[in-house]
Amino acid sequence: xxxxxxxxxxxxxxxxxxxxxxxxxxxxxxxxxxxxxxxxxxxxxxxxxxxxxxxxxxxxxxxxxxxxxxxxxxxxxxxxxxxxxxxxxxxxxxxxxxxxx
Numbered sequence: 887x888x889x890x891x892x893x894x895x896x897x898x899x900x901x902x903x904x905x906x907x908x909x910x911x912x913x914x915x916x917x918x919x920x921x922x923x924x925x926x927x928x929x930x931x932x933x934x935x936x937x938x939x940x941x942x943x944x945x946x947x948x949x950x951x952x953x954x955x956x957x958x959x960x961x962x963x964x965x966x967x968x969x970x971x972x973x974x975x976x977x978x979x980x981x982x983x984x985x986x987x
Contacts, residue, residue: 887929887930887931887932887933887935887936887957887958887959887960888927888928888929888930888936888957888958888959888960888963889918889927889928889930889936889939889940889943889955889956889957890921890925890926890927890955890956890957890958891913891918891925891926891927891928891943891953891954891955892924892925892926892953892954892955892956893909893924893951893952893953893954894924894951894952894953895909895924895948895950895951895952895953896950896951902950905948905950906948908946908948909946909947909948912943912946913926913928913943916928916939916942916943917929921974927963929960933957936957937957940955940957943955
């Protein structure tokens with residue numbers, strides 16, 4: 887499963903910019919990888935862990951702006967069509983990165 891977080895946060899005031907940087911840093915700390923600007927994905931074991939991670943993100947999300955989350959399967963993610971640009975084939979953005987102990 888993958889958790890996809892999409893956000894549009896204000897960056898007008900210095901406080902807004904600080905909130906934006908802190909939110910982005912926490913996403914990276916939780917294992918998210920930037921797919922596009924303001925779109926981050928994280929590979930999880932199953933739907934339950936994706937939902938727990940979604941709740942964790944909601945705890946540190948800033949109150950201003952728009953933040954959306956979507957849980958999708960790896961099969962759905964792999965069917966994404968690229969209209970323009972090239973696919974990122976690095977191990978960091980694939981299920982090869984994920985190891986279950």
